[in-house]
Amino acid sequence: MAKVKLSESKINKIKEICASFGNKPGEAINVLHKVQGEFGYLPAEVQEVIAQELNVSVAQIYGIVTFYSFFTMTPKGEFPISVCMGTACYVRGAEKVLDEFKRELKIGVGQTTPDGKFSLNCLRCVGACGLAPVVLIGEKVYGRLTPDGVKDILNEYRS
């Protein structure tokens, strides 16, 4: 329906994923899951193709994407930051750490910096409560973090 700006190969990849789920409307969540795994996020153009393949309206696909917090329409940064907001981390000041990241990066939760370097998200408990508060950057774990330490950590990645 829309003016699709995707490359032919990307469109074919999406079609392939839809077909692997039998193009069934009931598999929309699984399809979106897999496509996001492939592309990292679900831009409008991608949703258009999925809607067409599954024969449901784009509005309904968009409804699913916006309902589940797992799905995202903004691309993740090169270094995705996840701040644990589980109970242990929270009581040990995770919120202040999160605020510091927001201030330093000038973005909100679920957003990505304009240069595409960092994206900021929250998660619930990574099973390292002994290190609370915990922050993940990519695969790397940072424990016992204080707001003062945020800038130094970011500088590791900024250069």
Add this chain to the structure above:
Amino acid sequence: MEKINIIIDNKPLQVEKGQTVLKAARAAGIDIPTLCYYELDGVKLENRPGGCRMCVVEIEGRKNLAPACATEVAEGMVIHTCSLRVVNARRTVLELILSDHPADCLICPKSGKCELQDLAQRLGVREIPYQGEQSTYRKDMSPAIIRDVDKCVMCRRCETVCNVWQTVGALSAVNRGFQAVVAPAFEQDLAKSPCTMCGQCVMACPVGALSEVDLTRQVITAISDPKKTVVVQTAPAVRVALGEEFGMEPGSIVTGQMASALRRIGFDYIFDTDFAADLTIMEEGTELLTRIDKFTKGDKNVKLPILTSCCPGWVNFFETNYPDMLDVPSTAKSPQQMFGAVAKNYLANKLGIKREDMVVVSIMPCVAKKFESQREEFKENGNPDVDYSLTTRELAELIRQFNIDFKTLPVEDFDNPLGESTGAAVIFGATGGVIEAATRTAYELFTGKKLEKVDFTELRGLEGVREATVDFNGTPIKIGIAHGLSNARKLLDEVKKGNSGFHAIEVMACPGGCIGGAGQPFHHGNFDIIRKRQEAIYREDAGKPIRKSHENPYIQTLYKEWLGAPCGEISHHLLHTHYFDKSKHIEIEG
């Protein structure tokens, strides 16, 4: 059907197995309040997400209160619809819904017809004990429909009609929690979505979250301007529904009172869209016969079946969804637009006034007609053939503003020459009517014989898809009829496969045709109202002295004085149109 025994409010009842508590109660005359529930039983459409919790009842032996709309009756069930526990819960639910609802009832377009307002009154809510955040969403204005989702109660009735009945897919619930709204994809404007402007979402909306664009003020301004000649036309379905706005029984025929009300409001000429409906039959019927003639002579390029093109929601639908079939529908303009073209060319000339000094107002049972009237191809140097298209409801609003006591109005006639019409034009208002009207004329033109029985009852009814074969003196003509765009889609997909064998197909977007149009008085899901309007349409037809379009003397004069022949040179320029591929009009921003 198996019967089971239940007790509702101490009343022992024998009810059908498999139905809901809500239906069993309503059948027994017990009215459980509902909000998200919406049913059009005549077309088997139901919305019951069970989300609003207004209809909760107490069932003995069950711990939680149960939503009556989503709970099946069971043998021996004992139900209380108004125990203290239920009454308190229902009130709390309503207070919570109201806690995030704007309190601008005084100027809300739905005021007086709002189901939420009714509930607040019925349940005696005088204050809202919960204070919290209020949603602030932008207002979305399209040429026909306004979305004001701060008023949305997430009943999802609009979503169901848009997706199930129309298969348009413009609306869906998006986001979650407090941010949840019903919106088009990517929360774009409705005008950029696949919306057909049919307006059935407006009809279904229990509150003021969806409403039509109100043009009454512009019409009053035009009437007040002494330099303007203001001409009004009224669609067939309006006359069988307008009375409801003034407390009259559904199915009351108020053609004469409507004409006199329009005269009292101050319109200069009171004309009838029915006249243009007769004209549509002349053009569309001739087009059909030409195509059949070419087909029987072996022309491979001729497009059959011909599809009717009166319904603007349907036109928007095929332009968006079937761009490869744009040469299949009839090129005849809708009656509204034919009237506009005749008024601003033929009539303006006859009256010796300039096109710019004439204002054409239409009264339509329709919301999409507002969009149609503003299409660029229906304008000349920016001046539209139809300036303002009002709904039946807006006309009622005007009548009230002008302090007219509708019920005691004398019965008056339309003006001439554009006010005379036949029974064939009247039935345009009901599903199957356009094709029946076309059949009456096409039969006589095709066979050269007089049609003795003008009633083609096989074309009438409320089934979503209907098929009938009419015998044109030895030649079988296969006709298809669909109301609801989901049903149109079924027929269109058959046609696309190429073996449907139809000669002509009529499509109307709204349930029952225009009588169930989105511009009509709100029926709140009471389908009996639509049935009564339908009966009234055929009653009005039966009472007309002339019942075939081509016998309308003023139509004959129009061809003699001005048009020449149907589908001739002038017709081609003024009464026919063409369609556009709108499948790519949805652009993604950013």
